[in-house]
Amino acid sequence: MKITSTKFIKGLVSDDEILADGVPQIAFVGRSNVGKSSLINTLTKSSASRTSSFPGRTQEINIFLVKNDLNDSFYFVDLPGYGFARSSGLGREKIGELIDSYLFNSIYTQKKVVMIIDATVGMTEKDILMFNELINHQKNFIIVANKIDKLTQSEYHKQMTELKKMAGDIYPIIPFSNKTKKGLEALIDEIFK
Ligand code: GTP
Ligand code: MG
Numbered sequence: 001m002k003i004t005s006t007k008f009i010k011g012l013v014s015d016d017e018i019l020a021d022g023v024p025q026i027a028f029v030g031r032s033n034v035g036k037s038s039l040i041n042t043l044t045k046s047s048a049s050r051t052s053s054f055p056g057r058t059q060e061i062n063i064f065l066v067k068n069d070l071n072d073s074f075y076f077v078d079l080p081g082y083g084f085a086r087s088s089g090l091g092r093e094k095i096g097e098l099i100d101s102y103l104f105n106s107i108y109t110q111k112k113v114v115m116i117i118d119a120t121v122g123m124t125e126k127d128i129l130m131f132n133e134l135i136n137h138q139k140n141f142i143i144v145a146n147k148i149d150k151l152t153q154s155e156y157h158k159q160m161t162e163l164k165k166m167a168g169d170i171y172p173i174i175p176f177s178n179k180t181k182k183g184l185e186a187l188i189d190e191i192f193k
Contacts, residue, residue: 006044011060030116032081113141
């Protein structure tokens, strides 16, 4: 499976009719700065999504129209990160509400939710809350352990063992790096499965 085109459609700060138009949605969720927007760029081989070395870059729900080589359309939904205290833009509370209302308090369903964690940090308390909510709401989700380029072999094995212990065999865990592109094919396969 290949992604052949990507186009930014719009940024949402509240509910929007685009979410009800029937195009299957693939949502990217995770803490601030884990690399959600970078991941969308890697997947789409584009620079469609804005990234930054400072947490709190994405402040809206950004919708990208993505087409694959079978000419199927999808929305990639780039969510703002949770767990970062902002000094400007929408406050942490508002961002949290925006994420929750889209994922958990709406009629919308996602073909897949991609939960991204920072492999150099592991699952934080906030990640565990999100993980449990995704399970409670029976979301079809996978976990991406990002930034593995920053880990030594032994750190990598330790982290993957921890994650597997936690997520069991039920949820696929994909080790990934936006820097080296490791995991790219496995991730594309999982997303479009
Ligand atoms: P918010 O929009 O603030 O929630 O952040 P985000 O999750 O969209 O993160 P973003 O993609 O903006 O990336 C944050 C920082 O992490 C940037 O400096 C990226 O270059 C860096 N980064 C992302 N992925 C990787 C990776 O796989 N390896 C390394 N070394 N750095 C990465
Ligand atoms: Mg972002």
